[in-house]
Amino acid sequence: MNDATDGFPLDSAARVPFLPVAATPRASASRVIADALRSAIIEGTLAPGAPLRQDAIARHFSVSAIPVREALRQLEGEGWAKVAVHKGATVAPLSADEAREIYEIRSALESLAIALAIPRHTAATLEEAEKLCRAAERELDPSLYVARNEAFHMSLYAPAARPQLEEMIATLHRRGERYLRLKFGLPLYKDESDHEHAALLDAVRRGDIPAARSLVTEHLLGTGDLLHRFLTERAQAEAAQADGRKPRAKRARPPSTGS
Secondary structure, three states: OOOOEOOEOOOOHHHOOOOOOOOOOHHHHHHHHHHHHHHHHHHOOEOOOOEEOHHHHHHHHOOOHHHHHHHHHHHHHHOOEEEEOOOEEEEOOOOHHHHHHHHHHHHHHHHHHHHHHHHHOOHHHHHHHHHHHHHHHHOOOHHHHHHHHHHHHHHHHHHHOOHHHHHHHHHHHHHOHHHHHHHHOOHHHHHHHHHHHHHHHHHHHHOOHHHHHHHHHHHHHHHHHHHHHHHHHHHHHHHHHHHHHOOOOOOOOOOOOOO
């Protein structure tokens, strides 16, 4: 996240390639703005805590304040932004508790999905899942890895033909993207995930529902615990560093005992 900015807008248009200029009808302007800001947050271009100034965003997209407010309300509802009265909107901070909870919920939903999907897998769907598994294993670019990881997981559940369940899982994948990128920065754990993916695919191929449910649950809960521990330790280190920079209060001199 070295390229993250502290706020919006940046100083020059040349530095904001991650935000496309809206060129769609006004009715969809709020969606275009929300999608652009969400992508910038996920990519880490907009840092946690960065201000999202309505007037600057409106100027960038050449729109009024109304679609900007709608976009920020949407991002707030999805957990990407925080809006405070008289303070405006900011990018939501990374939260150790949120990361763990996202993966806890995913473990429950995806365990159900894989159990429903296994009896309906075919040679063709298994071949597609294996192709996506290998693609994620080879991927070294964080942005592409996140997409390939989601594609592999969703390919395991697609035969279940449960659109509402699939939509809920996909939403949680999007909510967890910022956190999954942190795991990518730990190569040892990325390799561990690749091995877990291979074992999960093997269980699906064998039609072993209990094993597949157990593996996907352990895989996701383990990721949630890892991220929770990493973010907690990082927050503690940052707090200790900040405390070390604070000027120490001068010690009061003892009262004089002279006559």
